[in-house]
Amino acid sequence: MQETASEWGVSTRLVQRLCAEGRVDGARKVGGSWVIPPNAQKPTNLRATKSSVNAVHLSEDALRDAPLGKAEDAFPVTPSAAASLPSQQDAGALASLMPLMNSAFVPGTCQETIERFEDPATREIARAEYCYFSGQAEEAAQVSSKLLSHPDLAIRLSAYLIYTYANLPLGNINGARFALTELRLSLHADASSSTQSRIAEAFVAYAASVLLHLPEPDDMPPAETFFALLPPGLRAFALYVHAHQLYLEGDYSRSLGLVEAALLMAPNAYPIPEIYLHLVAVMDYMSLRQTDAARTHLLAAWALARPDGLIEAFGEHHGLLGGMLESVIKKDWPEDFKHIIDITYRFSAGWRRIHNPVTEETVADNLTTTEFAVSMLAARDWTNQEIGAHLGVSANTVKSCLASSFRKLGISRRRDLQQYMLR
Numbered sequence: 001m002q003e004t005a006s007e008w009g010v011s012t013r014l015v016q017r018l019c020a021e022g023r024v025d026g027a028r029k030v031g032g033s034w035v036i037p038p039n040a041q042k043p044t045n046l047r048a049t050k051s052s053v054n055a056v057h058l059s060e061d062a063l064r065d066a067p068l069g070k071a072e073d074a075f076p077v078t079p080s081a082a083a084s085l086p087s088q089q090d091a092g093a094l095a096s097l098m099p100l101m102n103s104a105f106v107p108g109t110c111q112e113t114i115e116r117f118e119d120p121a122t123r124e125i126a127r128a129e130y131c132y133f134s135g136q137a138e139e140a141a142q143v144s145s146k147l148l149s150h151p152d153l154a155i156r157l158s159a160y161l162i163y164t165y166a167n168l169p170l171g172n173i174n175g176a177r178f179a180l181t182e183l184r185l186s187l188h189a190d191a192s193s194s195t196q197s198r199i200a201e202a203f204v205a206y207a208a209s210v211l212l213h214l215p216e217p218d219d220m221p222p223a224e225t226f227f228a229l230l231p232p233g234l235r236a237f238a239l240y241v242h243a244h245q246l247y248l249e250g251d252y253s254r255s256l257g258l259v260e261a262a263l264l265m266a267p268n269a270y271p272i273p274e275i276y277l278h279l280v281a282v283m284d285y286m287s288l289r290q291t292d293a294a295r296t297h298l299l300a301a302w303a304l305a306r307p308d309g310l311i312e313a314f315g316e317h318h319g320l321l322g323g324m325l326e327s328v329i330k331k332d333w334p335e336d337f338k339h340i341i342d343i344t345y346r347f348s349a350g351w352r353r354i355h356n357p358v359t360e361e362t363v364a365d366n367l368t369t370t371e372f373a374v375s376m377l378a379a380r381d382w383t384n385q386e387i388g389a390h391l392g393v394s395a396n397t398v399k400s401c402l403a404s405s406f407r408k409l410g411i412s413r414r415r416d417l418q419q420y421m422l423r
Contacts, residue, residue: 004036004174018043038145038167038175094196094231096122097154097203098161100129102233104268108307121150125158132162133272134309135343140166141175148179153197157186157204164208168350169343176350183208199226203238210245236262236273243280247320252284259284271304278304279317286322287380291390298324311336315343322380323373323391331392341369367405374401379417 004015019027019036026037099122105113114130117123125147132140140162147159160179167176186201202221209216227238239262246255259281263274278301285294298321305311318325318340330337367375370391377387384395384402391398406412 004040035178035181036174037148037178038163038172094154094200094234096125096152096158097200098125098129098158098234098237100126100133101237101272102231102270104233104270106269107271107304110271110308110310121147121152121155125155125162128159128162128166129272130308132166133312135312135315135339137166137169137346141170141172148182154200157183157200160186161204161208168353169346171346171350173350173353180208180212195229199229202226203230203234207237207241210241210248232267233270233273236266236270237276240273240276240280243277243284247280247283247287250287252287256281256284256288269304271308272310275301275304275310275313279313279321282324283317283320283322286324289380289382291324291327294322294324295328298328302329306333306336311340312343312347314340316347318344318369319348319372319376321373322377323387326370326373326391344369367408371401371405371408374398375405375417378402378414 015024015036018024023043024036024040026040027035096119099117100110100114103113103126110130114123114126117126124143128140128143128147131137131143144159144162144166147155148163150156150159160183164176164179164183167173167179183205186205198221203226206216206223223238223242227235227242230238239258243255243258243262246252246258259277262277266274278297281297282294282301285291285297301313305313314321314325314329325337325340329340373391374387377390378384382390384398387398388395402414405417409417411417
């Protein structure tokens with residue numbers, strides 16, 4: 001609500017009252033606060049009217065009687081339009097879920113793959129995916145925003161996931177929170193929904209929770225109950241998400257075993273999930289201090305990503321890669337490295353605004369990417385000499401970076417770095 005109040009130039013209290021009166025289209029009360037759709041229009045007349053008071057009673061009745069988690073609830077439709085909405089019983093609910101992620105293609109042919117989708121909405125959501133994975137957050141948000149109320153469940157869920165992530169680097173936290181809330185509410189959908197619909201909802205909610213390092217919803221079904229039912233590309237990405245979760249739990253060996261098995265068993269090349277699988281392997285190997293193996297996986301990810309410019313994942317994972325981007329990418333691909341670091345700064349700023357308040361953890365937000373990489377390694381007990389050799393800088397440069405990090409974080413010992421670093 002704060003972001004909306006600031007955008008409209010009014011108080012938070014007034015925004016809350018307007019929502020309670022049913023005068024903000026699509027606003028939904030969650031707990032003690034209101035979730036407001038992105039680009040919600042400011043009411044032209046801020047004074048309450050009799051009709052608006054009646055509207056809130058209608059809205060409350062409708063919300064009480066309707067099943068939660070459907071985009072129609074957040075974006076009201078006319079009775080004639082509602083009649084044309086297909087049922088969630090559609091057995092093909094997974095067919096258009098994250099279609100580009102679920103596509104096998106030769107690196108360098110991503111655009112041609114998108115154009116091969118015959119259904120216009122599927123083609124558009126694939127375009128939104130490409131914009132996001134290639135670091136074009138604004139375009140990804142624009143394209144996905146048009147599909148947030150699409151009648152097809154899979155298109156809608158895909159739009160929620162892309163819109164959540166695309167808004168983080170744009171600083172539109174209100175929009176990201178709105179889409180994230182809709183994702184979570186989808187788990188409360190009508191129990192009569194088809195199996196494929198429930199799988200689609202669980203996959204998207206699971207990915208959003210783990211990758212934002214947020215607690216999973218209480219009613220999240222066990223991952224093993226739906227992984228095997230996913231199509232190959234989505235299954236590969238789900239395995240990446242699970243490997244990422246194991247990494248966060250410090251179970252690096254199991255995470256690596258999962259990654260290696262997923263890469264080995266893939267029937268075809270699915271570039272997008274495979275990029276992410278290789279990156280979590282880098283994270284695991286760096287945690288195990290096996291830099292040569294980490295380098296091999298980073299270069300494998302880079303070979304898949306660079307032909308189509310799919311560099312977003314590198315920016316997202318920078319803080320967890322233990323300086324491997326500085327060690328491997330910076331020297332040979334300096335312009336790409338600059339673009340990745342730009343993505344890192346913008347994505348991490350939004351990520352922290354979602355992560356820190358919810359988890360009550362304080363991941364450092366005032367270090368440069370180099371200071372963060374050095375501090376991550378120092379927090380893992382690397383010496384200054386080891387860090388310098390890995391990053392190709394002197395031990396004195398490492399010492400200077402650490403001194404700057406200590407000053408910014410208000411600490412004086414290496415052991416205190418851990419509370420500010422990514423897990």
